Amino acid sequence: MKRLAVLALLMVPGALLADPTMAPEPLSYTQLPDPAQEAQAQALMQTIRCVVCQGQSIADSDADLAGDMRALVRQRIAEGEKPEAIRAWLIQRYGRWVSYTPPVDAVTWPLWIAPILLLGIGGLLARSAFRRRRA
Known part of the structure; x- marks a missing residue:
């Protein structure tokens, strides 16, 4: 336990030096x-x-x-x-x-297209829900 306390005290000066002093x-x-x-x-x-x-x-x-x-x-x-x-x-x-x-390139195109696809899927789900209520 004493060794752990000494180790912790030895680490304090290093932490204090981590604050930037440059302008x-x-x-x-x-x-x-x-x-x-x-x-x-x-x-x-x-x-x-x-x-x-x-x-x-x-x-x-x-x-x-x-x-x-x-x-x-x-x-x-x-x-x-x-x-x-x-x-x-x-x-x-x-x-x-x-x-x-x-x-927009091969890596990022799914990020650009996903909102459009989700809106389309949501529209189709809403349309089918409204049709079921009418019937």
Whole structure:
């Protein structure tokens, strides 16, 4: 029991050091001077999912990694890179999941077609239920 307590105490300093002490990237919370470029950056950041929070876009997340991703988006747009090229790079780096608007291809087409099929099946079931009531 004493060994377990000593082991737990030895782990505490490591946990305290896990808190980031580095300052956030300059463009994490600072807008670009050009309003058109900032509008492009904001539009792109709304469509990219935070890989830490998973339920928020990088524009809405307070996670450190989301701040780094916002800074990267703003920096690349300031350098003149197109938003679609930045999106493609982020998808290549973090996977398709990072985008709120996945492409339609062989892997994702069932996700796009499933709601239409379910609505059709629901319509057929409702139609047959109404016909039975009339008869």
